Amino acid sequence: MSQPRVFLVDDHELIRSGIRSELAGAVDIVGEADEVEAAVEMILERNPDVVLLDVHMPAGGGVAVLRALNGRCPEVRVLALSVSDAAEDVIAVIRAGARGYVTKNISGPDLLDAIYRVAAGDAVFSPRLAGFVLDAFSLEGAQLEAADVDPDLDLLTPRERQVLRLIARGYSYRDVATELVISPKTVESHVSSVLRKLQLSNRHQLSNWASERHLL
Amino acid sequence: MNITTPSRPVIGTPHRPYRRGVENAILGGVCGGLAIRLGVRERIVRILFCLGALVAGLGLLLYVVLWLCLPRADESDAIAQRLLGPRRQLRRVLIGLVAIIVFGLILQALGAPSLGAYTLPIWLSLVGMIGVWRGASPDERRHLEELAKSAPIVGVPGSRTKRSFYLRVILGAILVFAGLRVLRHFGGAWYVASPALVGTLILLAGVAVGLAPWWLATLSDLTGERRERVRVEERANVAAHLHDSVLQTLTLIERAAGDAEAVTRLARNQERELRAWLFDPEHASSRDLAHSYVAQLHEMEAEVENDWGVKVELVTVGDLELNDDVVALVAAGREAAINAAQWSGASTVSIYAEVEPATVSLFIRDQGSGFNLAAVPSDRRGIELSIRQRMERHGGTVALKSIIGAGTEVELVLPRSS
Structure with missing residues (x-):
């Protein structure tokens, strides 16, 4: 596979240069932007494979970029990058269309791995994000409003639950595959399916859950 | 400023010129000034003005006109002079006067002649009072503000005392009873008086609507102030927290710059603590x-x-x-x-x-x-x-x-x- 073309969006020069030096040589950095409007314009123009998107920026942050891009360039995949792993932020960017979420203290090789995986069309779940999803889609919550639950979108299958649980325990996709005796591709498809549910589920509980979690 | 003018009337000795009093002023100092001018007791002048006010409100109108036209004893210009100085103000005053006269005429035309004639001086006085407020010197305005604050009926909550409370209750009760009696006289029987009662309520509603913007502005001023105070407190909290935790840690990190392990530990510690404080405020603050x-x-x-x-x-x-x-x-x-x-x-x-x-x-x-x-x-x-x-x-x-x-x-x- 050729090097993915990566675009950086972060309002902190220090972070951008840090990421640049970590990724140097392993990916093709096609541009960077430090604010929402410029980012949208340049992403549409340069059409990168992967956008590394900072969640917290002035004027709406990463979510604003995702909303502006919405539908205009389906082949551009977004990996959200943040210092915070507050549930609200995570759920918000994923629901706005990001394919993955990692925190900024991720190691260089892990970040690279995540970029390659997102470029290949897979979803990237950090242990924390997997934990959030398990919490948000908890069985107890589902029982509460069984009447208007769409099983295709609002419930996790037992297998997806197993996969997420292993990711939350710190397993890599490869480890998950070994543990469950399935192929890594199957693990990826499970994770992608969970991502789709996370993005499309109408469970009003999901957004409530995120904000409640913040207040707790 | 006229230094020879005494601040209190010297009985039997008239003083020139006629200026509004400062030391012996209750409202605008008109009566006090006249007492000094004539060399009589202030009380006599005041009683005369009050009696005059009962004559179709003419005494009140006279008082307001004098208030506008006479300079205060310690000032060189009368309020009217200040008001009429700029042209725009003059035009406004003229428009106001014409509006009052037209209003009076309309009342008369609507078949309430006595009512129109009686209320005209009072309306004019009210306009005059607005002029007084607009044109008053800062010093005089302060005097009026204090007067308004200490008045038992309009007193602001801050100046509420037991005495003013009782005064207010008694005055309010007297007014309500007097009003009811007047209505009874007017109709002779309650069912006849009821339209008048309704009319009174509509009038009150009208006044309320008219004053609503002012009242709301005062109210929002208060809530705005409260919000601002909360914001300032919150900011102080944040500053205190940052000082106690982040700044201290940064100092420690500077000092331990050579020891990579210690620096990592300090940074990690601080990160965790700050995170807990930012995203889990309840957790961080309460040990429960x-x-x-x-x-x-x-x-x-x-x-x-x-x-x-x-x-x-x-x-x-x-x-x-x-x-x-x-x-x-x-x-x-x-x-x-x-x-x-x-x-x-x-x-x-x-x-x-x-x-x-x-x-x-x-x-x-x-x-x-x-x-x-x-x-x-x-x-x-x-x-x-x-x-x-x-x-x-x-x-x-x-x-x-x-x-x-x-x-x-x-x-x-x-x-x-x-």
């Missing part, structure tokens, strides 16, 4: 919540990170209240985590905690060296045994899995006693 499973795990995470210099990645799903069993579970988890930090050589220890309807589980995983379960040194074996014994005492189970070169995972499961 330390009595939950998750809170205990957070404490354990901090302890292991501090003491062993590894990164602990803690993920939790669900929470429950502490009991003896859960405390034992956390203690066993702590030993497992320390074990991983001490022996595995991995830089990160992953901890996953999940609360399910039937069980509470805790997974401690590292991606370090791993070990052969059969050939463990006895000291390490001891720790593993103590974890196992502890869990079994509380009805739980321990599963240990280790692959050489790939890491170790300890799984602790506790059934939930309902």
